[in-house]
Amino acid sequence: MSKHFQVLVIGGGTAGIMVASMLKRKNTSLKIGLLDPAKKHYYQPAWTLVGANTYDFEKTAKFMDSLIPKGVEHIKEFADKFDPENNKIISKEGNEFTYDYLVVAPGLKIAPDLVEGLSEAMDKGVVCSNYTNPNHTWEVLKNFKGGTALFTQPSTPIKCGGAPQKIMYLADEHFTKIGVRDKTNIVFAMPGNVIFAVKKVAKTLMEVIDKKDINVRFYHKLVKVDAKEQIAWYEILKESDDGNDCVVIKAKEGDVVDKEIQHNYKDIKAIEKDGLIGIHFDMMHLAPPQQAPDFIRNSPLATESGWLSVNSSTMQHKKYRNIFGVGDVCELPTAKTGAAIRKQVPVVVENILNLLSTSKLADKKYDGYSSCPLVTGYGKMVLAEFDYSKEFKPDPKLKEFPLMISDSSKEHWRLWILKKYLLPYLYWNKMMKGIEV
Known part of the structure; x- marks a missing residue:
């Protein structure tokens, strides 16, 4: 089978459906195809709340066909091969689709195989992840009886970079509520050297870290998970200054912990072996490694690192x-x-639309804007907003929403309302319908 579209969209996630909906809204005559085999579409930003038992998982899902706009053809197949010289896509089923314009929006893929032992450990026992099974996360938190609660993230890019720590703040409050926090050490191990890239937001988060007495371990790159022994193995990305007896873990009396590697040091069960640091956990929540889908990484559209090459x-x-x-x-x-x-x-x-009518690009530019709703507890949130500069830059449009506060870099209950109620409404009723917000 071969079929031609003026615009072909690959991916039925947030990006793909929003593009198809907005194009159709602005030009009803366009012949648009959307290639994605999925039957359901998920509002994944709410999965943090699902993992903390404050949002219903079923409410995060809708059938794909209910979201794809009228007049857009839903092709329920996997994209497989690109032939950009001939404006052609070949599906796994062997069908060919040609296009005038192509929008590539397949998202990324979860890649636990990039960490030894993680594929076997994922979503089983006391190892959980809101990225893959938030219901299991809640089971783990609910059944936790104390010990070391390890939260971690990989060295690869991930979607929603703040998610690995959001669930940690909620877990802290849950553990307090059920009476096990005083016999629990919460540890956040991460490969970076700052809690968040935006300084103003990082300042607030470090205050939250101190208030909750959480041990943060910087420069920790997860390389192996031993599910049977419940040990997470890390490579330390910063060399300790041996001249000052600075170490990562205390092995003997007089050892001084390197404060650039550890904040709020806790003497938990940790070992050193073959140049790695092993942290024993009684529960672990992690963001698994993530990468571009294989058909992107192996295509002529990818950069050397495997992601889609686009003008910023x-x-x-x-x-x-x-x-x-x-x-x-x-x-x-x-x-x-x-x-x-x-x-x-x-x-x-x-x-x-401009290329179709004038053969030239429009004047509109993307400045790198992104935001991360950083839940810091039940009923509390910080809203990190920034652009390519990594400076704190609130979106004026969001400021128009009811309940918004003057400084969203600080914790506030109103921002929790935004996260739990207003953002899902905005997503389903505006973004998915192609309305610019």
């Missing part, structure tokens, strides 16, 4: 002028979030 301002592919990228699959120096997609889609849509 126009979202146009750097080599093929009739191809655009949106969302998590793109190689951009900003966070992979739904908020970023909210700002990228109008740029892509305007560019395609």
Whole structure:
């Protein structure tokens, strides 16, 4: 089978549906195809709340066919091979689809195989992840009886970079509520050297870390998970200053812990072996490693690191002028979030419509805007908003919403209302319907 579309969209996630909906809203005559085999679409930002038993998982799902706009053809197949020289996509089923313009928005894929032992450990026993099974996360938190609660994230790019710590703050309050916090050490091990890239937000988060007495371990790259022994093995990315007897873990009397590696040090069960540090856990929540889908990484559209190559301002592919990228699959120096997609889609849509009518790109540019709703407890949240500069830059449009506060870099209950109620409404009723917000 062979079929031609004026615009072909790959991916039925946030980016793909929003692009198709906005294009159709602005030009009803466009012949648009959307290639994605999924039957259901999930509002994944709420999975943090599901993992903390404050949101119903079923409410995060809707059938794909209920979201794809009228007049857009839903092709329920997997994209497999690109032939950009001939404006052609070949599906896994062997069908060919040609296009005038292509929008690549397949998201990313969870890749636990990048960490030894993680595939076997994922979503079993006391190992959980809101990225894959938030209901299991709640089972783990609910049954936790104390010990070391380890929260961690990989060294790869991930969607919603703040998610690995959000569930940690909620877990802290849950453990307090059920009476096990006083016999629990909460540890957050991460490969970076700061809690968050935006300084103003990082300051607030470090205050939360201190208030909750959480042990943060910087420069920790997860390389192996031993599910049977319940040990997470880390490579330390910073060399300790042996001249000052600074170490990562205390092995003997007089050892001084390197404060650049550990904040709020806790003497938990940890071992050193073969140049790695092993942390024993009684529960572990992690963001698994993530990467671009294989059909992107192995295509002529990818950068050397495997992500989709696009111009950071126009979202146009750097080599093929009739191809655009949106969302998590793109190689951009900003966070992979739904908020970023909210700002990228109008740029892509305007560019395609302008190219169709004038053969030129539109003036609209993407400035790297992204945001991360950082839940810091039940009923509390910080809203990190920033662009390519990594400076705190609130979106004026969000400021127009009811209940918004003057400084969203601070914890506030109103921001929790935004996260739990207003953002889901905005997602289903505006973004999915192609309305620019």
